[in-house]
Amino acid sequence: MLKNYYEIHGFYDKVFDDLGIELAELDWIMCEILGKKRSQLPLCGNFLESEYKEIETAISERLKLKPLGYIFGKSEFFGRSFYVSRDVLIPRMDTEVLIENAKDLILKQKENVIDVSVLDIGTGSGAIAITLQLETGARMTASDVSFEALEIARKNADNFGCEIEFVESDVFKNLKNRKYDIIISNPPYIESKVIEGLRPEVKNFEPLLALDGGADGLKFYREIIKEAPKHLNENGIIIFEIGYDQANFIVELLGAEFFNIKTIKDYGGNDRVVIARLRRGL
Numbered sequence: 001m002l003k004n005y006y007e008i009h010g011f012y013d014k015v016f017d018d019l020g021i022e023l024a025e026l027d028w029i030m031c032e033i034l035g036k037k038r039s040q041l042p043l044c045g046n047f048l049e050s051e052y053k054e055i056e057t058a059i060s061e062r063l064k065l066k067p068l069g070y071i072f073g074k075s076e077f078f079g080r081s082f083y084v085s086r087d088v089l090i091p092r093m094d095t096e097v098l099i100e101n102a103k104d105l106i107l108k109q110k111e112n113v114i115d116v117s118v119l120d121i122g123t124g125s126g127a128i129a130i131t132l133q134l135e136t137g138a139r140m141t142a143s144d145v146s147f148e149a150l151e152i153a154r155k156n157a158d159n160f161g162c163e164i165e166f167v168e169s170d171v172f173k174n175l176k177n178r179k180y181d182i183i184i185s186n187p188p189y190i191e192s193k194v195i196e197g198l199r200p201e202v203k204n205f206e207p208l209l210a211l212d213g214g215a216d217g218l219k220f221y222r223e224i225i226k227e228a229p230k231h232l233n234e235n236g237i238i239i240f241e242i243g244y245d246q247a248n249f250i251v252e253l254l255g256a257e258f259f260n261i262k263t264i265k266d267y268g269g270n271d272r273v274v275i276a277r278l279r280r281g282l
C-alpha cells in the first residue's frame with residue numbers, strides 16, 4: 001500500500017508520464033480527496049486507509065484516461081467550480097477569452113441600457129451563461145438541444161443563485177419570435193472526420209453532440225449566422241468561439257449581414273473569438 005504523497009509520486013510518476021498525463025494531475029487528485037492545498041501535500045504524512053483507497057480509485061480511473069472533471073463531477077471555469085457530467089463538455093480555458101470579450105461588450109452596453117439581454121446557444125454546463133450573468137448582471141437565456149445538459153446547467157445556476165431562462169431547442173427552433181441584444185455561442189466546431197483522431201480523453205468521454213460540427217466543422221456557424229438577424233435587436237452583436245483555423249470562413253459567412261467584424265486570439269496566439277455587429281438599422 002502506498003501511504004503518502006512521496007510514495008504515490010514514486011510509483012505513479014512514470015506511469016502518468018508514459019500515458020502523456022501531466023504529473024500535476026496526481027497532485028490535483030490528492031488535493032481533492034484530502035481537501036488540502038497543493039503546497040500542503042508534501043507535509044501531509046501518511047494517509048488514512050480510506051483516503052488512500054479513494055486516491056487509488058481516482059488514479060485508476062485517470063489511468064483509463066477519464067478526465068479529472070468527470071472523475072470528480074466538477075471543473076473550474078473563470079474562477080468558479082461547475083458541476084459537470086458526461087452529458088456536458090468540460091468547460092475549457094480557451095472559452096475564458098470568449099467570456100472576457102463578451103463581458104466587456106455587455107458592460108459597455110450597460111452604460112446606456114440597464115437591461116441587456118443575451119442568448120447563449122449550446123450552453124452545456126451553463127458555464128458561459130452563468131459566468132456572464134454573475135460578472136455583468138445581464139438577462140440571460142441559455143439553450144441546448146440536450147435535455148441532460150440543461151439539467152446540469154440548471155443545477156449550476158441554482159448553485160450560484162442565478163436566474164437564467166433555460167430553453168431546450170435545436171438552435172433557434174424553440175426560440176421563434178425571440179430577440180436579444182447579444183447572441184453568444186461556443187457551438188460544436190470540430191470536423192466530423194477529425195473526431196476519431198482526438199485525444200482519448202475527449203473522443204472516448206466527452207459528448208459527441210458537443211464536438212461534432214459536421215463535415216467542415218462550420219455547420220452551426222452557418223445555421224446561427226443565417227437565422228441570427230431575425231433574433232437580434234437593432235445593432236445586435238454576435239460573438240462566437242471558433243476553431244483556430246476557422247476565422248476566415250466565419251468572417252466570410254458573416255459578411256452579408258454583419259459589419260465591424262473582429263477576430264481575437266487566445267493566450268496561445270490562435271484565433272479564438274469572432275465578434276460582429278448586425279448591419280440592419282444603420
Ligand SMILES: C[S@@+](CC[C@H](N)C(=O)[O-])C[C@H]1O[C@@H](n2cnc3c(N)ncnc32)[C@H](O)[C@@H]1O
Nearest residue numbers: 091122123124144145146170171186187188210
Ligand atoms: C462545444 S459545447 C459548448 C458547451 C458550453 N457552452 C461551453 O462553452 O463549455 C456545444 C454545446 O452545443 C450543444 N448542441 C449541439 N447541437 C445543438 C443544437 N442543434 N442546438 C443547440 N445546442 C446544440 C451541445 O449539447 C453542447 O452542449
